[in-house]
Structures are given as structure tokens and as C-alpha cells.
Amino acid sequence: MATAAALPAPAAKPTQPAPKKVDILHRLLGSLGPYRRYFFLGLLLTVLGSAVAPLRPFLFQYVLDGPVARGELGQLRMWFGVLVGLLLLQTVLQYATTLTTNLLGQLVMNDLRQQVFRHILRLRLRYFDTNPIGTLQTRTVSDIQTLNSVLSEGLVTMLGELLQLVFILGVMLWVDWELTLVVLSTVPIMLLVTRVFQVRVRAAFNRVRRYVAQLNAFLQEHITGMLVTQIFSREQEEYRRFVEINRQHRKAHLDTVLYYSIFFPAVEIIASLSLAILVWYGSNGALEGRLSFGVLVSFILYSSMFFRPIRMLADQFNTLQMGIVSGERIYRVLDTDEFIPEKPNALPEVPGTEPLPIAFEGVTFSYDGKRDILHNVSFEVPAGTTTAIVGATGAGKSSVINLLMRLYEFQAGTIRLGGHDIRDLQLEALRRTIGLVQQDVFLFSGSIHDNITLFNPAISRAAVQEAARLVGADRFIEQLPGGYDYKVGERGATLSSGQRQLISFIRVLVYNPRVLVLDEATSNIDSETEQLIQRAIETVLRGRTAILIAHRLSTVQKAQQILVLHKGELVERGSHQSLLAQNGFYKKLYLIQYGTKALAEQPS
Numbered sequence: 001m002a003t004a005a006a007l008p009a010p011a012a013k014p015t016q017p018a019p020k021k022v023d024i025l026h027r028l029l030g031s032l033g034p035y036r037r038y039f040f041l042g043l044l045l046t047v048l049g050s051a052v053a054p055l056r057p058f059l060f061q062y063v064l065d066g067p068v069a070r071g072e073l074g075q076l077r078m079w080f081g082v083l084v085g086l087l088l089l090q091t092v093l094q095y096a097t098t099l100t101t102n103l104l105g106q107l108v109m110n111d112l113r114q115q116v117f118r119h120i121l122r123l124r125l126r127y128f129d130t131n132p133i134g135t136l137q138t139r140t141v142s143d144i145q146t147l148n149s150v151l152s153e154g155l156v157t158m159l160g161e162l163l164q165l166v167f168i169l170g171v172m173l174w175v176d177w178e179l180t181l182v183v184l185s186t187v188p189i190m191l192l193v194t195r196v197f198q199v200r201v202r203a204a205f206n207r208v209r210r211y212v213a214q215l216n217a218f219l220q221e222h223i224t225g226m227l228v229t230q231i232f233s234r235e236q237e238e239y240r241r242f243v244e245i246n247r248q249h250r251k252a253h254l255d256t257v258l259y260y261s262i263f264f265p266a267v268e269i270i271a272s273l274s275l276a277i278l279v280w281y282g283s284n285g286a287l288e289g290r291l292s293f294g295v296l297v298s299f300i301l302y303s304s305m306f307f308r309p310i311r312m313l314a315d316q317f318n319t320l321q322m323g324i325v326s327g328e329r330i331y332r333v334l335d336t337d338e339f340i341p342e343k344p345n346a347l348p349e350v351p352g353t354e355p356l357p358i359a360f361e362g363v364t365f366s367y368d369g370k371r372d373i374l375h376n377v378s379f380e381v382p383a384g385t386t387t388a389i390v391g392a393t394g395a396g397k398s399s400v401i402n403l404l405m406r407l408y409e410f411q412a413g414t415i416r417l418g419g420h421d422i423r424d425l426q427l428e429a430l431r432r433t434i435g436l437v438q439q440d441v442f443l444f445s446g447s448i449h450d451n452i453t454l455f456n457p458a459i460s461r462a463a464v465q466e467a468a469r470l471v472g473a474d475r476f477i478e479q480l481p482g483g484y485d486y487k488v489g490e491r492g493a494t495l496s497s498g499q500r501q502l503i504s505f506i507r508v509l510v511y512n513p514r515v516l517v518l519d520e521a522t523s524n525i526d527s528e529t530e531q532l533i534q535r536a537i538e539t540v541l542r543g544r545t546a547i548l549i550a551h552r553l554s555t556v557q558k559a560q561q562i563l564v565l566h567k568g569e570l571v572e573r574g575s576h577q578s579l580l581a582q583n584g585f586y587k588k589l590y591l592i593q594y595g596t597k598a599l600a601e602q603p604s
Helices: 021-030 033-052 055-070 073-122 125-130 133-140 142-175 177-184 187-224 226-231 235-288 293-334 397-404 427-433 448-453 461-471 474-479 497-510 527-540 576-581 585-600
Strands: 358-366 372-381 386-390 412-417 434-437 515-519 545-549 561-566 569-574
Touching (some): 021 142, 055 073, 073 142, 073 293, 142 187, 177 235, 177 293, 187 293, 235 293, 372 397, 397 412, 461 474, 561 585, 569 576
Parallel strands (some): 386 545, 386 561
């Protein structure tokens, strides 16, 4: 098979331009597709509610200028019943609208959260190296919750308020256009105040969202790293940093409160001014006989109803602005294409069941495109053999494993597994073939059994128990309360590092990989546990191709082949004894760890 074309070094991507507001709204509306019936039902209910609202003042006008003016008081009971009926109808319509729009919002947000998390699961590890976890949490939880407000309280509600405004204005113009102009006399002032409010509060909300993301990122990072904080007695300093971020968040939030506390009283004053002008002008007209008492009373009600949608529209507009800001953050994540590329015709599995050979051919790799972590590295691991990789910290040992499993992409060369370029394999097939035991074992909150199977129903309890017996972990597990159903706590906090390491061995074994990789798998455990693992390793490695990454040379001496990496280059290879005889890097590492006395005791 020909060597695949070298991939270019990853270059720093230019900052993506912020999506336009119209685009964000268009994409958000597009997410309504599966639930359009709820959207149109909410729209219909909103139109009906908006049409019913102006009927009450019109009813008052009719009753005052009709039955009351003519002294037909007996009809008041009937018209009172009609008024109560209108109120009940409005209540039912408002209830149905609220229920429908909130249901719509929850359904869409449920889908969007799943979409964001599914997208995050596919992102390459390099993305998580540069994006704080707390920020991603904010995108997936609180930013999406803000978008829910746009759907349940924003778009449909704004449309309802606009329709109500149009209906009320239409009825007012039909009843008396002069009084309508009186009511509208203060609208320019209202629009100016509303515009100033929108600009200020939008900027404040942007700051609030930014500081919320900073708070989440800070808390996640420092709670996870609490051990370091306490060991180095940095509690007070970290507390001061948190206080500063929290203070900035409080200030931004109080700014929004300030703007609202000014805006709503200002709107009330303007509405009251309009009402005062209306009463003065209308009273003169009623006294002069130019308009009826019923029209004046109805316009007083219309005036109140007219300014309410304006106030609500200003508030809903800010909800919409918050949604746009949150939508921009969410769609930035969804638009991120930091994926490991997969060929359309990639193999769905590695053929066969036998151990697989591994080959690195001139592999060069850099995390940042500037400094090579591995440079022109070539080696082979024959099928069914064990190869150890050693070297000083930063030599590139773990990078070899990251590239083999395609957690990162190399820039030059070829890596083959079973004779296949790993870029010709589906990612799932590649990673299903390789089992990895890491130095830093991560356990999820849940039972030991769930942490071993990772909720794979194909793995039976018997298979888990057999793997635990092979590793020698069955005794300590069975002594725990609940045994395999024992809850390990967050990140496995209730277990020792050695016990977590043993569980990671069981996790790999139950998936029965054809290639096994141990990355510093015995570096964080006590001597007794190490003996258990060393005995288990000898059994587990039979019939598998294996790569061992280790600092302690005692764990690699039985490997058929030892590779020595130095500053990203392969400088030596051979067996333990042959490398000692070369008087090179391996011998220096051995002398540093064991001294000249141990070297003298080595068989010649």
C-alpha cells in the first residue's frame, strides 16, 4: 500500500466571524421543524388572544352609550355575563398559549442539548486543550436555557404583542381618529426611551453571560484541582480571584437591574402623561358634546392596553437579544469542525481475530505546528510481541500512543495497524481494536460494574468477574459494600489510586482488544498492587500485540523490543541486555534509576 500523502501542520485558524443575528434566528427557527405544529398552534392561539383583547373596551363603550345612556338597566346583567365570558376566554387562551409555547421550547431545547453534546463527543482532543470545560458546560446548559426563553417567552409572545398592538390601534382609529392621535402623541418619546434602554441592557446582558462562563470555568477548574490549591496553601489567593470574577458578574447584573428600574417607571410616566392628555382633551370633547362618555371611557382602557404591549415588547426584545447572544455562543460550538477526518470508504473493522502488527513509518508530529514532538520516527512491533518505549519526560512516549489511536493527527509519515493505514480505518474500528490503560485513571460516578462495562449491555457480569479474577482485583472488589455495585463517587474518589488502576485493567480486558497499550500503568501504585498487576500483565499479554510506556525500567526488561526516545527521535532499539551493552541513553537511564551496583549484577 502506498504511503499516504503527508498532512500539513495544523495552522492557527483565523477567528471565525460572529454569525449574523438574522442567521442565528433563521437557524433557531429551523430547529422548530419537527415541532412546527406546536409553533403554529401557539401562533393561532396568540392571534385569537390578540383579537379578543380589544373587545372589552369596545363592550364598555357599547354598554355606556347604549343601555346605560337609555336607562335600560335590566340589560346590564346580560352584558356583565358577556364581559365575564370574554375574561374567561382570554384566560383560557392565555393558558393554552403559555402551555403550548413552553412545551415547544422544552422540546427544541432537549434536541439542541443532545445535538451540542453529540457534537462535543466527536471533537478532537486538541479542541479541549484550548477550551475550558466550564465554558462548554455553560454553552450546553445555561446558554441553551436562555434560548428556551426566546422560544417560550420571546418569538411567539413578541408576535402576540405586536398583533395586539395592531388590533388595538385599528379599533382606536375606527372609533375616533382624533383621540387616537392624542394617545399616540407621547409614542416618539416612548420609542426613544425604549431604544436607549435596549442598547444599554443588551451590553449589560452580554457582560453577564461572559462572566457566567468565567465563573463556571473557574469553579470547574478549581474544584477539580482542589488538591493542588490546598497543598500549596493558595486558598486565600484563589478566593480573592473568585471574589473579583463574582464582583464583575454582580456589577454587570446590577447594571441590568438599574436599567430596568429606570425604564419601567419611565414608561409608566410616559403612559400616564398620555392618559392625562387624553382625559383633558376627551373631557373637553365630552362636555362640548363632540364625543360620548362611552368613547372616552373606552379610550382610557385602550390607552392602558396600548402601552402595555410596548412595555412588553421592549422586555421581550431584550430576551430576544439574550437569546441571540447565547445562540451565537452555541452555534460557534456547533460550527466548530475540529474533527478527526474519516474517509467515506473507511474499513468498518480490522479483518481477522489474530494479534496485529504495528508499524510507524517516518512519522512526524507537532501539537502546535511549530515544534516537533516526534520527528521521523520509524519502528515495527511484530504481531503478538511486546515492545516497550522509554525515555525522559517529554521525549514523546505518550504522543506515540495518541497518534496510534488517532486522538491527534500526525503531519507526515504513515502508521499501520495490521498492514492497514490507520487513516483507512473507521475511528470506532481502530479504537475498538486497541485497549489502553492510562497512568491517570478516570472513573465516572456510578458503580464499579458500570465503570468497567461503560454501560455496554453485551458485557456480562460473569465476564467482568472473570476479568477481575485475572487481574487479581476480585478480592478487594468483593470486600466493598455492594461488591461490583459499589458506588465509586466522582472520579473514583472513594478508591485508592491502585484500586482505580486495577479497575482500568479490568475495563480493558472485558473489551478483549487485539492490541494492548499500557501507558505508565504501574507508576501510581504501591508495591503490593504492582505485584498483582505484574502477574496479571504476563497473563493478559499472551496472544496480544502490546506496547508498554514506562519510566521504571523494571517493568520493561522482559519486552522483546525496547525503543528509546530522546527529544522526539528514536535513538536506540533492542533488548534490555543489548541496550545496556551499547553504553547509550538506555544505560544512562538505568544507572540513574538503579546505580552501578545493579548494573554489575546484570547477567552478561
